[in-house]
Amino acid sequence: MHPSNSVAAASHPDPYPYYRQLLAGPALDFDADLRLWIASRADVIQEVFDNPHCLVRPLAEPVPLAIAGGDAGSVFARLIRMNDGAAHAGPKRAIGQALAGMDLAAVADKTRRLAAMLEERHALADGAALTRWLFDLPTCVMADLLGVGRAELPLVAQWVAAFVRCLSPFLTPQQLAEADAAARSLNRRFSELVRVGAAVPGTLLGEVCRQAAKTGWDGQEGIVANVIGLLSQTHEATAGLIGNCIVALLGQPGLEQRLRAEPGLAEALVREVARFDPPVQNTRRFVAQATSVAGVALQPGDAVLLLLAAAGRDARVHAQPDAFVLERSDCPLPGFGHGRHACPGRSLAFVIATAAIRYLLQRPVSLGQAELGWGYRPSANARLPEFFNAGLEGRS
Numbered sequence: 001m002h003p004s005n006s007v008a009a010a011s012h013p014d015p016y017p018y019y020r021q022l023l024a025g026p027a028l029d030f031d032a033d034l035r036l037w038i039a040s041r042a043d044v045i046q047e048v049f050d051n052p053h054c055l056v057r058p059l060a061e062p063v064p065l066a067i068a069g070g071d072a073g074s075v076f077a078r079l080i081r082m083n084d085g086a087a088h089a090g091p092k093r094a095i096g097q098a099l100a101g102m103d104l105a106a107v108a109d110k111t112r113r114l115a116a117m118l119e120e121r122h123a124l125a126d127g128a129a130l131t132r133w134l135f136d137l138p139t140c141v142m143a144d145l146l147g148v149g150r151a152e153l154p155l156v157a158q159w160v161a162a163f164v165r166c167l168s169p170f171l172t173p174q175q176l177a178e179a180d181a182a183a184r185s186l187n188r189r190f191s192e193l194v195r196v197g198a199a200v201p202g203t204l205l206g207e208v209c210r211q212a213a214k215t216g217w218d219g220q221e222g223i224v225a226n227v228i229g230l231l232s233q234t235h236e237a238t239a240g241l242i243g244n245c246i247v248a249l250l251g252q253p254g255l256e257q258r259l260r261a262e263p264g265l266a267e268a269l270v271r272e273v274a275r276f277d278p279p280v281q282n283t284r285r286f287v288a289q290a291t292s293v294a295g296v297a298l299q300p301g302d303a304v305l306l307l308l309a310a311a312g313r314d315a316r317v318h319a320q321p322d323a324f325v326l327e328r329s330d331c332p333l334p335g336f337g338h339g340r341h342a343c344p345g346r347s348l349a350f351v352i353a354t355a356a357i358r359y360l361l362q363r364p365v366s367l368g369q370a371e372l373g374w375g376y377r378p379s380a381n382a383r384l385p386e387f388f389n390a391g392l393e394g395r396s
Contacts, residue, residue: 005031006038006305010281010383011376016322019310027294028304036284036303037296040310042317042334044294048304049338051293054285055084058301064167067176071183072166078225081233084340090215095226096344097214098207104351107145111355114140114153121154124363127372127387134246135161138238138352142231147193147203159185160231167232169380183228190224204230233345234352236382240279241270241353243385246360247374248273252324260361268326270353271333274312276324278335281309282381308334309383 002018009015022029022040029038039045048054057063062083067073076082080091118136122129139160140153148156159182165171166179193205205227212223248269249256259265287302298304311334313321318331336343343349373390376383 005034006036006282006307007034007380009307009309010381011379013376015281015309016313019307019313020322022307023310023314028296031305034305036305037293037298038305038307039293040307040314041294042311042314042332045306045308045311045334046338047293048285048306049340051285051291053287053289053291054293054298054304055288056082056285057084058286058303059288066171067166067179070176071180071187072163072176075163075183075187075225075228076166078222079229080226081229091212091217091222091226092340092344094208094211094215094217095230097211098204099344099348101207102145102204102348104347107141107348107351108355110144111137111141111352112359114144115356115359117150126389127374128389130246130372130387131243131385134242134356135235135239137356138242138349139231139235141352142204142234145204146190146227146230147205148189152189156186156189156231157235158182160228160235163228164232164235168378170378186228186231187224190227191220194220194224230345233343234349236384237279238349238352240382240384241274241349242356243374243387244277244279244383245269245273245353245357246387247385248277248324249357250372250374255324256361258326259357263358263361265326266357266361267350267354268328269357270350271330272324272326272328274333274335274350275318275328275331276312277383278309278312278333279383280335280381281383282307283337284381306334 002021003009003012003015006022009018012018019040022038027041027044031038039048063073063077067076080088080095115137118133118140122133122136124130124133136154136157139157143153143156144150162178162182163186165175190205194209208223208227212218217223249259259269283306285304285306287298287300287304289300291298293304312318315321336346371390372387374385374387377386
């Protein structure tokens with residue numbers, strides 16, 4: 001059964017036949033129920049990304065109304081990935097340069113060590129523990145890179161998980177209160193790290209501060225907010241990438257056995273999953289001035305849903321788009337954005353996910369399709385698997 005609409009597709013058990021149907025339809029189609037234009041083709045999505053009149057937030061609502069005025073909303077308002085315009089060019093360059101200068105081999109080693117530390121904490125004895133592990137791991141790696149002490153990592157991971165929930169359309173009043181409290185705690189901790197001098201060369205936070213000084217970006221509140229942004233992106237997107245790799249290992253015949261025999265293929269696995277079943281399924285753009293996309297006139301206030309996961313299955317770009325092919329040559333990965341909003345952390349996410357999968361494959365107990373089942377966390381844009389013991393009643 002198809003998902004009910006393009007938003008529900010993100011957490012549907014298998015949205016890809018539905019995406020395939022959309023790819024065969026109009027280049028840009030209007031969904032009257034969602035009040036969204038729907039773009040599924042890779043070329044149309046790139047056209048929207050490149051259109052200067054299509055912004056990441058509506059002009060009349062720079063911060064979602066549900067969180068505006070609170071601590072979580074204050075962080076959101078300063079996120080460079082949620083803003084457009086020349087004023088944000090320097091901060092974007094500072095974050096990008098800091099991430100580009102990272103020693104990725106050291107990140108992989110750090111990921112392996114933290115994977116072992118978290119396995120001691122979570123035991124990985126069942127699906128629920130595996131789910132906690134895969135969400136905590138990338139968050140702890142990023143926090144460690146930023147200069148957070150090992151003893152603090154679990155607490156920071158809890159704060160990040162609570163903060164991220166404020167971005168969900170399914171937010172409850174209690175979750176909003178928890179997100180505001182988490183935002184205050186994260187703001188306080190990273191402001192302290194900057195003030196006491198922990199932000200020095202050798203940590204990612206130090207490099208962000210150094211690059212910020214070079215670009216003239218001197219607002220501490222903005223720097224701290226975007227550090228929190230790095231943590232929140234890592235918490236969901238990289239965890240989803242790891243989780244969808246596990247789903248591929250469980251669901252693709254013979255794949256787990258092949259990877260155990262050839263662990264060097266783990267990076268190819270991560271890259272193909274990022275195309276075949278990406279963690280970020282869609283994103284939105286909001287029309288600020290009258291413009292056109294794919295020959296369709298768009299008016300101020302219109303919104304376009306970009307189905308990034310559908311573009312990853314676009315036969316105009318990818319040969320055998322519905323086949324899982326580890327040997328696939330380098331190809332576009334729409335889930336990591338494009339142009340001025342391309343994700344600067346793509347390489348970092350790939351390294352963390354690759355190291356995590358290699359760690360799991362070194363464990364003596366097979367992941368075992370008969371042992372684990374999975375569903376997807378409710379989300380309007382992300383595909384985030386949650387695992388459970390298939391032999392148990394309900395989820396553990």
